[in-house]
Amino acid sequence: MVKKRGVNQRTGKPFIEWCAENGKRGERLANEFREELPTELTKGSNYKAKWKCLTCKHVWRAKVNNRTRSHKPGGCPKCAKRAPASKTNNFIVWCEKNGELGKKLSREYVDKDKPPTELTFASHYKAKWKCSNVECKHVWRAQVCHRTNSDRPSGCPKCANQLPLSKTNNFLEWCEKNGELGKKLSREYVDKDRPPTAVTKGADYKALWKCGRCSHEWRARMAHRTTSDKPTGCPGCHPKGPKKRQRVD
DSSP states (O other): OOOOTTTTOOSSSBHHHHHHTSHHHHHHHHHHBOOSOGGGOBTTOOOEEEEEOTTTOOEEEEEHHHHHOSSSOOOOHHHHHHSOOOSSSSHHHHHHTSHHHHHHHHHHBOOSSSOGGGSOTTOOOEEEEEOOOTTTOOEEEEEHHHHHOSSSOOOOHHHHHTSOOOSSSSHHHHHHTSHHHHHHHHHHBOOSSSOGGGSOTTOOOEEEEEOTTTOOEEEEEHHHHHOSSOOOOOTTTSOSSOOOOOOOO
16 A cells, blocks of 8 residues: 555544534534545545535645644535635735735726625636736736736736746747747737737737638737637627628529
8 A cells, every 4th residue: 555645643532433422513524535545644634535525516635634633624615615705715915915916916906897706716706906016007807816826927018918928928929828828829820920929919000910710801909819808809700780681582
């Protein structure tokens, strides 16, 4: 048998025994536990076990002692994002706990329609923000969860578009990081006057594009094709205005 890291750490009662003595909470943890040998773990183990939420069926890993501790025990991260706003769970409280990013977002939140204490950090509400850069002060709307995202939090779109062209900031680099949309735009970009490495994704430059579906060629601004809200497509595939009805004799 291969030993799991942290399995033999003896700090407290065996996990199963602890569950049996802790009522509904213990019963829940025992049912959410998804490892083969719970009898080899103690309730204070540092081992990152696998769990499956009884409510939303989300599967994740967390240390056993994080789930059994008496002060702020860990729960399902997916359910936590859906938790309603409260005095202890709201955007302002999140900002206070998240260092420089939290301070920045707290300053930039300027939405008067909905106070920040009525929202959680994972809310899909499109709040109003004002860039804290003194040379910008751009106002825009963005979902709260996009700005608090731990991987790639979104920032001021105007500042992003004004970043100077470089080896790490150009249209081709943007395409490689933006999944299917990036692949599609990279294939459709056929402008010979300006290479894709010589223009940014937020540029006002009207580049030449060729539809991968109908081979129609047209010019459109870079910023219009890469926008996250409603990127423009091929006018040949989607002509503007109502279609003309064919006359039936």
